[in-house]
Amino acid sequence: MKTMTDNFLISFLQRFDQHPFDVKMHGKTYHIGQGNPSFIVNLKEDIQGRELLTSTSLALGEAYMKGNLEIEGDLFHALDHFLGQLGKFSMDQVKLKKLIYSSQSRRNQEKEVTSHYDIGNDFYRLWLDDTMSYSCGYFKTENDTLSDAQYNKVERILKKLYLKKDMTLLDIGCGWGYLLIRAAKEYGVQGVGITLSKEQKKIFEERIKEEGLTGRVTVELMDYRNLENWGRAFDRVVSVGMVEHVGRDNYGLFVKNAEAVLNPGGLFLLHYISALKEYPGDPWMKKYIFPGGTIPSLREMIHILSEHQFYTLDVESLRRHYCRTLLLWGQNFNEHRLEIQEKMGTEFTRMWDLYLSACAATFNNGVIDLHQILLSKGINNHLPMTRWYD
Known part of the structure:
Protein backbone atom coordinates (compact mmCIF):
# COMPACT_ATOMS: atom_id res chain seq x y z
CA MET A 1 0.00 0.00 0.00
CA LYS A 2 2.81 2.40 0.87
CA THR A 3 4.47 1.66 -2.44
CA MET A 4 1.26 2.51 -4.30
CA THR A 5 0.93 5.74 -2.30
CA ASP A 6 4.55 6.59 -2.91
CA ASN A 7 4.21 5.96 -6.61
CA PHE A 8 1.10 8.12 -6.98
CA LEU A 9 2.46 10.97 -4.88
CA ILE A 10 5.80 11.07 -6.66
CA SER A 11 4.07 10.78 -10.03
CA PHE A 12 1.79 13.68 -9.06
CA LEU A 13 4.70 15.82 -7.88
CA GLN A 14 6.59 15.24 -11.12
CA ARG A 15 4.45 17.94 -12.70
CA PHE A 16 6.19 20.54 -10.50
CA ASP A 17 9.56 20.10 -12.17
CA GLN A 18 10.39 23.70 -12.99
CA HIS A 19 12.75 23.83 -10.01
CA PRO A 20 14.36 20.55 -8.88
CA PHE A 21 13.68 19.30 -5.35
CA ASP A 22 13.91 16.12 -3.29
CA VAL A 23 11.14 14.29 -1.46
CA LYS A 24 12.01 12.10 1.51
CA MET A 25 9.46 9.52 2.62
CA HIS A 26 9.48 6.02 4.07
CA GLY A 27 13.27 6.06 4.24
CA LYS A 28 13.67 6.80 0.53
CA THR A 29 14.64 9.94 -1.37
CA TYR A 30 12.93 10.82 -4.65
CA HIS A 31 14.25 13.50 -6.99
CA ILE A 32 11.89 15.79 -8.93
CA GLY A 33 13.17 17.73 -11.93
CA GLN A 34 16.72 18.00 -13.24
CA GLY A 35 19.75 19.36 -11.43
CA ASN A 36 20.63 19.85 -7.80
CA PRO A 37 17.62 20.12 -5.45
CA SER A 38 16.50 23.66 -4.64
CA PHE A 39 14.80 22.43 -1.47
CA ILE A 40 13.90 19.20 0.34
CA VAL A 41 10.44 18.04 1.40
CA ASN A 42 10.31 15.57 4.29
CA LEU A 43 7.00 13.66 4.44
CA LYS A 44 6.33 11.86 7.71
CA GLU A 45 2.91 10.52 6.72
CA ASP A 46 1.19 9.69 3.44
CA ILE A 47 -0.93 12.24 1.59
CA GLN A 48 -3.88 10.58 -0.10
CA GLY A 49 -4.18 10.93 -3.86
CA ARG A 50 -7.84 11.97 -3.71
CA GLU A 51 -6.89 14.84 -1.39
CA LEU A 52 -4.19 16.07 -3.76
CA LEU A 53 -6.60 15.90 -6.70
CA THR A 54 -9.45 17.63 -4.83
CA SER A 55 -7.18 20.48 -3.74
CA THR A 56 -3.42 20.40 -3.94
CA SER A 57 -3.11 23.48 -1.74
CA LEU A 58 -5.40 22.05 0.96
CA ALA A 59 -3.65 18.68 0.98
CA LEU A 60 -0.13 20.13 1.19
CA GLY A 61 -1.12 23.04 3.45
CA GLU A 62 -2.85 20.84 6.00
CA ALA A 63 0.03 18.38 5.97
CA TYR A 64 2.39 21.24 6.80
CA MET A 65 0.11 22.65 9.53
CA LYS A 66 -0.06 19.25 11.23
CA GLY A 67 3.68 18.69 11.04
CA ASN A 68 3.36 15.79 8.62
CA LEU A 69 5.26 17.76 5.99
CA GLU A 70 8.49 19.52 6.85
CA ILE A 71 10.73 21.71 4.73
CA GLU A 72 14.44 21.26 5.27
CA GLY A 73 15.85 24.75 5.05
CA ASP A 74 14.16 28.11 4.50
CA LEU A 75 10.37 27.93 4.08
CA PHE A 76 10.11 31.03 1.87
CA HIS A 77 12.92 29.79 -0.38
CA ALA A 78 11.09 26.49 -0.94
CA LEU A 79 7.71 28.12 -1.52
CA ASP A 80 9.23 30.71 -3.83
CA HIS A 81 10.41 27.89 -6.09
CA PHE A 82 7.19 25.88 -5.81
CA LEU A 83 4.33 28.40 -5.86
CA GLY A 84 5.30 29.91 -9.17
CA GLN A 85 3.68 26.76 -10.58
CA LEU A 86 0.22 27.29 -9.10
CA GLY A 87 -1.30 26.67 -12.52
CA LYS A 88 -0.36 23.00 -12.09
CA PHE A 89 -2.31 22.64 -8.83
CA SER A 90 -5.49 20.55 -8.91
CA MET A 91 -8.77 21.98 -7.63
CA ASP A 92 -12.17 20.31 -7.89
CA GLN A 93 -14.52 23.30 -7.86
CA VAL A 94 -17.60 21.07 -7.64
CA LYS A 95 -16.46 19.35 -4.44
CA LEU A 96 -15.16 22.62 -3.00
CA LYS A 97 -18.11 24.77 -4.05
CA LYS A 98 -19.26 25.71 -0.52
CA LEU A 99 -15.73 26.62 0.51
CA ILE A 100 -14.81 28.60 -2.59
CA TYR A 101 -18.16 30.31 -3.11
CA SER A 102 -19.27 31.07 0.44
CA SER A 103 -22.32 33.19 1.24
CA GLN A 104 -21.89 36.93 0.67
CA SER A 105 -24.66 37.90 3.06
Whole structure:
Protein backbone atom coordinates (compact mmCIF):
# COMPACT_ATOMS: atom_id res chain seq x y z
CA MET A 1 0.00 0.00 0.00
CA LYS A 2 2.81 2.40 0.87
CA THR A 3 4.47 1.66 -2.44
CA MET A 4 1.26 2.51 -4.30
CA THR A 5 0.93 5.74 -2.30
CA ASP A 6 4.55 6.59 -2.91
CA ASN A 7 4.21 5.96 -6.61
CA PHE A 8 1.10 8.12 -6.98
CA LEU A 9 2.46 10.97 -4.88
CA ILE A 10 5.80 11.07 -6.66
CA SER A 11 4.07 10.78 -10.03
CA PHE A 12 1.79 13.68 -9.06
CA LEU A 13 4.70 15.82 -7.88
CA GLN A 14 6.59 15.24 -11.12
CA ARG A 15 4.45 17.94 -12.70
CA PHE A 16 6.19 20.54 -10.50
CA ASP A 17 9.56 20.10 -12.17
CA GLN A 18 10.39 23.70 -12.99
CA HIS A 19 12.75 23.83 -10.01
CA PRO A 20 14.36 20.55 -8.88
CA PHE A 21 13.68 19.30 -5.35
CA ASP A 22 13.91 16.12 -3.29
CA VAL A 23 11.14 14.29 -1.46
CA LYS A 24 12.01 12.10 1.51
CA MET A 25 9.46 9.52 2.62
CA HIS A 26 9.48 6.02 4.07
CA GLY A 27 13.27 6.06 4.24
CA LYS A 28 13.67 6.80 0.53
CA THR A 29 14.64 9.94 -1.37
CA TYR A 30 12.93 10.82 -4.65
CA HIS A 31 14.25 13.50 -6.99
CA ILE A 32 11.89 15.79 -8.93
CA GLY A 33 13.17 17.73 -11.93
CA GLN A 34 16.72 18.00 -13.24
CA GLY A 35 19.75 19.36 -11.43
CA ASN A 36 20.63 19.85 -7.80
CA PRO A 37 17.62 20.12 -5.45
CA SER A 38 16.50 23.66 -4.64
CA PHE A 39 14.80 22.43 -1.47
CA ILE A 40 13.90 19.20 0.34
CA VAL A 41 10.44 18.04 1.40
CA ASN A 42 10.31 15.57 4.29
CA LEU A 43 7.00 13.66 4.44
CA LYS A 44 6.33 11.86 7.71
CA GLU A 45 2.91 10.52 6.72
CA ASP A 46 1.19 9.69 3.44
CA ILE A 47 -0.93 12.24 1.59
CA GLN A 48 -3.88 10.58 -0.10
CA GLY A 49 -4.18 10.93 -3.86
CA ARG A 50 -7.84 11.97 -3.71
CA GLU A 51 -6.89 14.84 -1.39
CA LEU A 52 -4.19 16.07 -3.76
CA LEU A 53 -6.60 15.90 -6.70
CA THR A 54 -9.45 17.63 -4.83
CA SER A 55 -7.18 20.48 -3.74
CA THR A 56 -3.42 20.40 -3.94
CA SER A 57 -3.11 23.48 -1.74
CA LEU A 58 -5.40 22.05 0.96
CA ALA A 59 -3.65 18.68 0.98
CA LEU A 60 -0.13 20.13 1.19
CA GLY A 61 -1.12 23.04 3.45
CA GLU A 62 -2.85 20.84 6.00
CA ALA A 63 0.03 18.38 5.97
CA TYR A 64 2.39 21.24 6.80
CA MET A 65 0.11 22.65 9.53
CA LYS A 66 -0.06 19.25 11.23
CA GLY A 67 3.68 18.69 11.04
CA ASN A 68 3.36 15.79 8.62
CA LEU A 69 5.26 17.76 5.99
CA GLU A 70 8.49 19.52 6.85
CA ILE A 71 10.73 21.71 4.73
CA GLU A 72 14.44 21.26 5.27
CA GLY A 73 15.85 24.75 5.05
CA ASP A 74 14.16 28.11 4.50
CA LEU A 75 10.37 27.93 4.08
CA PHE A 76 10.11 31.03 1.87
CA HIS A 77 12.92 29.79 -0.38
CA ALA A 78 11.09 26.49 -0.94
CA LEU A 79 7.71 28.12 -1.52
CA ASP A 80 9.23 30.71 -3.83
CA HIS A 81 10.41 27.89 -6.09
CA PHE A 82 7.19 25.88 -5.81
CA LEU A 83 4.33 28.40 -5.86
CA GLY A 84 5.30 29.91 -9.17
CA GLN A 85 3.68 26.76 -10.58
CA LEU A 86 0.22 27.29 -9.10
CA GLY A 87 -1.30 26.67 -12.52
CA LYS A 88 -0.36 23.00 -12.09
CA PHE A 89 -2.31 22.64 -8.83
CA SER A 90 -5.49 20.55 -8.91
CA MET A 91 -8.77 21.98 -7.63
CA ASP A 92 -12.17 20.31 -7.89
CA GLN A 93 -14.52 23.30 -7.86
CA VAL A 94 -17.60 21.07 -7.64
CA LYS A 95 -16.46 19.35 -4.44
CA LEU A 96 -15.16 22.62 -3.00
CA LYS A 97 -18.11 24.77 -4.05
CA LYS A 98 -19.26 25.71 -0.52
CA LEU A 99 -15.73 26.62 0.51
CA ILE A 100 -14.81 28.60 -2.59
CA TYR A 101 -18.16 30.31 -3.11
CA SER A 102 -19.27 31.07 0.44
CA SER A 103 -22.32 33.19 1.24
CA GLN A 104 -21.89 36.93 0.67
CA SER A 105 -24.66 37.90 3.06
CA ARG A 106 -23.95 40.67 5.57
CA ARG A 107 -24.02 38.28 8.49
CA ASN A 108 -21.68 35.75 6.96
CA GLN A 109 -19.22 38.33 5.65
CA GLU A 110 -19.04 40.01 9.06
CA LYS A 111 -18.31 36.61 10.58
CA GLU A 112 -15.62 35.92 7.98
CA VAL A 113 -13.89 39.28 8.42
CA THR A 114 -13.91 39.23 12.23
CA SER A 115 -12.59 35.65 12.25
CA HIS A 116 -9.31 37.06 10.92
CA TYR A 117 -9.05 40.56 12.38
CA ASP A 118 -10.44 39.78 15.83
CA ILE A 119 -7.88 37.09 16.65
CA GLY A 120 -6.58 39.55 19.21
CA ASN A 121 -4.71 42.84 19.29
CA ASP A 122 -1.97 41.29 21.43
CA PHE A 123 -1.29 38.75 18.69
CA TYR A 124 -0.92 41.37 15.95
CA ARG A 125 1.21 43.61 18.17
CA LEU A 126 3.83 40.86 18.36
CA TRP A 127 4.78 41.02 14.69
CA LEU A 128 3.34 44.18 13.12
CA ASP A 129 5.30 47.42 13.48
CA ASP A 130 4.43 50.20 15.94
CA THR A 131 1.92 51.75 13.53
CA MET A 132 -0.14 48.52 13.61
CA SER A 133 -0.37 48.65 9.81
CA TYR A 134 -1.50 45.35 8.29
CA SER A 135 -1.04 46.15 4.61
CA CYS A 136 1.73 46.61 2.07
CA GLY A 137 4.53 49.01 3.02
CA TYR A 138 6.51 51.22 0.64
CA PHE A 139 10.30 50.91 0.69
CA LYS A 140 12.06 54.05 -0.52
CA THR A 141 15.52 52.60 0.16
CA GLU A 142 17.09 49.19 0.74
CA ASN A 143 17.69 50.15 4.38
CA ASP A 144 14.09 51.06 5.23
CA THR A 145 12.71 49.25 8.26
CA LEU A 146 9.17 47.90 8.39
CA SER A 147 8.10 51.01 10.32
CA ASP A 148 9.79 53.22 7.73
CA ALA A 149 7.93 51.42 4.95
CA GLN A 150 4.54 51.78 6.63
CA TYR A 151 5.20 55.47 7.27
CA ASN A 152 6.20 55.87 3.62
CA LYS A 153 3.11 54.01 2.40
CA VAL A 154 0.71 56.24 4.30
CA GLU A 155 2.64 59.35 3.29
CA ARG A 156 2.36 58.30 -0.36
CA ILE A 157 -1.38 57.68 -0.10
CA LEU A 158 -2.05 61.00 1.63
CA LYS A 159 -0.05 62.90 -0.97
CA LYS A 160 -1.90 61.19 -3.80
CA LEU A 161 -5.17 62.37 -2.25
CA TYR A 162 -4.09 66.05 -2.43
CA LEU A 163 -5.44 66.76 1.04
CA LYS A 164 -6.07 70.26 2.38
CA LYS A 165 -6.97 71.53 5.83
CA ASP A 166 -10.54 70.81 6.97
CA MET A 167 -11.25 68.41 4.10
CA THR A 168 -13.30 65.37 5.07
CA LEU A 169 -11.77 61.92 4.60
CA LEU A 170 -13.50 58.53 4.90
CA ASP A 171 -11.44 55.36 5.35
CA ILE A 172 -13.42 52.25 4.38
CA GLY A 173 -11.88 49.38 6.36
CA CYS A 174 -9.74 51.62 8.55
CA GLY A 175 -7.90 48.93 10.51
CA TRP A 176 -6.27 50.26 13.67
CA GLY A 177 -6.48 53.83 12.39
CA TYR A 178 -2.92 54.90 11.62
CA LEU A 179 -3.76 56.46 8.24
CA LEU A 180 -6.54 58.69 9.56
CA ILE A 181 -4.48 59.76 12.55
CA ARG A 182 -1.66 60.83 10.23
CA ALA A 183 -4.10 62.62 7.94
CA ALA A 184 -5.64 64.56 10.83
CA LYS A 185 -2.32 65.50 12.44
CA GLU A 186 -0.39 66.42 9.29
CA TYR A 187 -3.13 67.81 7.04
CA GLY A 188 -5.79 68.92 9.49
CA VAL A 189 -8.57 66.87 7.90
CA GLN A 190 -11.74 65.64 9.55
CA GLY A 191 -11.53 61.85 9.43
CA VAL A 192 -14.01 59.01 9.79
CA GLY A 193 -13.14 55.33 9.69
CA ILE A 194 -15.45 52.33 9.40
CA THR A 195 -14.61 48.74 10.30
CA LEU A 196 -16.33 45.48 11.20
CA SER A 197 -13.69 44.57 13.77
CA LYS A 198 -14.45 45.38 17.40
CA GLU A 199 -10.81 44.74 18.30
CA GLN A 200 -9.57 47.26 15.76
CA LYS A 201 -12.17 49.84 16.82
CA LYS A 202 -11.07 49.50 20.43
CA ILE A 203 -7.44 50.28 19.65
CA PHE A 204 -8.36 53.06 17.22
CA GLU A 205 -10.48 54.83 19.85
CA GLU A 206 -7.62 54.60 22.34
CA ARG A 207 -5.27 56.12 19.79
CA ILE A 208 -7.67 58.99 19.06
CA LYS A 209 -7.67 59.96 22.73
CA GLU A 210 -3.91 59.55 23.09
CA GLU A 211 -3.27 61.79 20.06
CA GLY A 212 -5.72 64.47 21.21
CA LEU A 213 -7.90 64.02 18.13
CA THR A 214 -11.27 63.59 19.82
CA GLY A 215 -13.86 65.36 17.70
CA ARG A 216 -11.60 65.42 14.65
CA VAL A 217 -11.35 61.67 14.04
CA THR A 218 -14.07 59.10 14.71
CA VAL A 219 -14.50 55.39 14.06
CA GLU A 220 -17.69 53.38 13.63
CA LEU A 221 -18.61 49.73 13.36
CA MET A 222 -20.28 49.73 9.96
CA ASP A 223 -20.78 47.54 6.92
CA TYR A 224 -19.77 49.27 3.68
CA ARG A 225 -23.24 48.47 2.33
CA ASN A 226 -24.72 51.04 4.71
CA LEU A 227 -22.75 53.93 3.24
CA GLU A 228 -25.16 54.95 0.45
CA ASN A 229 -27.99 55.44 2.97
CA TRP A 230 -25.79 57.10 5.57
CA GLY A 231 -26.58 60.63 4.49
CA ARG A 232 -22.98 61.83 4.67
CA ALA A 233 -20.55 62.98 1.99
CA PHE A 234 -16.77 63.34 1.95
CA ASP A 235 -14.15 65.19 -0.05
CA ARG A 236 -11.90 62.15 -0.14
CA VAL A 237 -12.37 58.39 0.28
CA VAL A 238 -9.65 55.80 0.80
CA SER A 239 -9.78 52.03 1.16
CA VAL A 240 -6.72 49.95 1.93
CA GLY A 241 -6.87 46.15 1.75
CA MET A 242 -10.62 45.89 2.18
CA VAL A 243 -12.25 45.21 -1.21
CA GLU A 244 -10.65 41.74 -1.23
CA HIS A 245 -13.18 40.76 1.45
CA VAL A 246 -16.42 41.74 -0.28
CA GLY A 247 -16.64 38.92 -2.85
CA ARG A 248 -16.71 39.06 -6.64
CA ASP A 249 -20.49 39.51 -6.85
CA ASN A 250 -20.25 42.56 -4.57
CA TYR A 251 -17.45 44.54 -6.22
CA GLY A 252 -19.99 46.72 -7.99
CA LEU A 253 -21.92 47.24 -4.76
CA PHE A 254 -18.74 48.28 -2.98
CA VAL A 255 -17.89 50.83 -5.67
CA LYS A 256 -21.49 52.10 -5.73
CA ASN A 257 -21.34 52.79 -1.99
CA ALA A 258 -17.98 54.54 -2.27
CA GLU A 259 -19.42 56.71 -5.04
CA ALA A 260 -22.49 57.54 -2.93
CA VAL A 261 -20.45 59.15 -0.13
CA LEU A 262 -17.96 61.05 -2.30
CA ASN A 263 -18.54 64.66 -3.32
CA PRO A 264 -18.45 65.50 -7.05
CA GLY A 265 -14.85 65.96 -8.16
CA GLY A 266 -13.67 64.17 -5.02
CA LEU A 267 -10.83 61.66 -5.04
CA PHE A 268 -10.97 57.94 -4.22
CA LEU A 269 -7.82 55.91 -3.62
CA LEU A 270 -8.24 52.15 -3.77
CA HIS A 271 -5.32 50.08 -2.48
CA TYR A 272 -5.86 46.34 -2.87
CA ILE A 273 -4.34 42.95 -3.65
CA SER A 274 -5.00 42.22 -7.31
CA ALA A 275 -4.63 39.42 -9.82
CA LEU A 276 -3.80 39.26 -13.51
CA LYS A 277 -7.00 37.35 -14.25
CA GLU A 278 -10.25 36.49 -12.47
CA TYR A 279 -9.79 33.50 -10.17
CA PRO A 280 -12.13 32.05 -7.50
CA GLY A 281 -9.40 31.88 -4.86
CA ASP A 282 -7.20 29.36 -3.11
CA PRO A 283 -9.01 26.69 -1.03
CA TRP A 284 -6.43 26.55 1.77
CA MET A 285 -6.37 30.33 2.12
CA LYS A 286 -10.17 30.48 2.15
CA LYS A 287 -10.52 27.72 4.73
CA TYR A 288 -7.88 28.87 7.18
CA ILE A 289 -6.87 32.50 6.64
CA PHE A 290 -9.36 34.67 4.73
CA PRO A 291 -12.78 32.96 4.57
CA GLY A 292 -14.71 34.40 1.65
CA GLY A 293 -11.76 36.41 0.39
CA THR A 294 -11.54 36.90 -3.38
CA ILE A 295 -8.89 38.88 -5.23
CA PRO A 296 -10.12 41.19 -8.01
CA SER A 297 -8.22 41.42 -11.24
CA LEU A 298 -7.01 44.88 -12.21
CA ARG A 299 -9.04 44.84 -15.40
CA GLU A 300 -12.34 43.95 -13.76
CA MET A 301 -11.91 46.61 -11.07
CA ILE A 302 -11.09 49.29 -13.65
CA HIS A 303 -14.17 48.24 -15.64
CA ILE A 304 -16.48 48.40 -12.61
CA LEU A 305 -15.08 51.76 -11.49
CA SER A 306 -15.70 53.25 -14.93
CA GLU A 307 -19.36 52.28 -14.63
CA HIS A 308 -19.73 54.50 -11.54
CA GLN A 309 -18.53 57.95 -12.68
CA PHE A 310 -14.94 57.23 -11.65
CA TYR A 311 -12.13 58.52 -13.88
CA THR A 312 -8.82 56.72 -13.47
CA LEU A 313 -5.99 59.17 -12.73
CA ASP A 314 -3.17 56.86 -11.72
CA VAL A 315 -2.40 53.16 -11.31
CA GLU A 316 0.68 51.93 -9.46
CA SER A 317 1.92 48.40 -8.74
CA LEU A 318 3.57 47.75 -5.35
CA ARG A 319 3.97 44.00 -5.83
CA ARG A 320 7.62 43.73 -4.78
CA HIS A 321 7.00 46.06 -1.85
CA TYR A 322 4.43 43.60 -0.51
CA CYS A 323 6.85 40.68 -0.85
CA ARG A 324 9.38 42.53 1.31
CA THR A 325 6.68 43.59 3.77
CA LEU A 326 5.60 39.97 4.23
CA LEU A 327 9.16 38.77 4.68
CA LEU A 328 9.66 41.29 7.47
CA TRP A 329 6.37 40.28 9.07
CA GLY A 330 7.52 36.66 8.88
CA GLN A 331 10.82 37.58 10.50
CA ASN A 332 9.03 39.35 13.36
CA PHE A 333 6.56 36.47 13.66
CA ASN A 334 9.33 33.91 14.05
CA GLU A 335 11.18 36.06 16.56
CA HIS A 336 8.08 35.66 18.74
CA ARG A 337 7.32 32.11 17.60
CA LEU A 338 7.58 30.45 21.01
CA GLU A 339 5.30 33.05 22.59
CA ILE A 340 2.75 32.70 19.79
CA GLN A 341 2.92 28.91 19.96
CA GLU A 342 2.35 28.97 23.71
CA LYS A 343 -0.74 31.19 23.32
CA MET A 344 -2.22 29.86 20.09
CA GLY A 345 -0.91 26.33 19.71
CA THR A 346 1.55 24.63 17.36
CA GLU A 347 -0.84 24.07 14.45
CA PHE A 348 -1.99 27.71 14.44
CA THR A 349 1.62 28.89 14.53
CA ARG A 350 2.66 26.68 11.63
CA MET A 351 -0.44 27.80 9.71
CA TRP A 352 0.40 31.49 10.07
CA ASP A 353 4.08 30.95 9.27
CA LEU A 354 3.01 29.15 6.11
CA TYR A 355 0.53 31.92 5.26
CA LEU A 356 3.09 34.72 5.55
CA SER A 357 5.78 32.85 3.60
CA ALA A 358 3.36 31.63 0.92
CA CYS A 359 1.99 35.13 0.33
CA ALA A 360 5.51 36.52 0.02
CA ALA A 361 6.30 33.81 -2.53
CA THR A 362 3.17 34.43 -4.59
CA PHE A 363 3.87 38.16 -4.75
CA ASN A 364 7.47 37.46 -5.72
CA ASN A 365 6.30 35.18 -8.53
CA GLY A 366 3.64 37.58 -9.79
CA VAL A 367 0.80 35.20 -8.94
CA ILE A 368 -0.78 38.17 -7.17
CA ASP A 369 -0.05 41.89 -7.26
CA LEU A 370 -0.81 45.01 -5.25
CA HIS A 371 -2.29 48.02 -6.96
CA GLN A 372 -3.12 51.55 -5.90
CA ILE A 373 -5.69 53.21 -8.14
CA LEU A 374 -6.36 56.94 -7.83
CA LEU A 375 -9.72 58.09 -9.20
CA SER A 376 -11.90 61.16 -9.34
CA LYS A 377 -15.69 61.17 -9.16
CA GLY A 378 -16.42 62.82 -12.45
CA ILE A 379 -13.92 65.18 -14.04
CA ASN A 380 -11.58 67.16 -11.80
CA ASN A 381 -9.58 69.79 -13.71
CA HIS A 382 -8.18 71.47 -10.60
CA LEU A 383 -5.50 68.92 -9.74
CA PRO A 384 -1.84 69.40 -10.66
CA MET A 385 -0.99 67.99 -14.09
CA THR A 386 2.14 66.27 -12.78
CA ARG A 387 2.71 63.61 -10.17
CA TRP A 388 4.12 65.94 -7.56
CA TYR A 389 3.96 63.19 -4.92
CA ASP A 390 6.93 61.58 -6.69
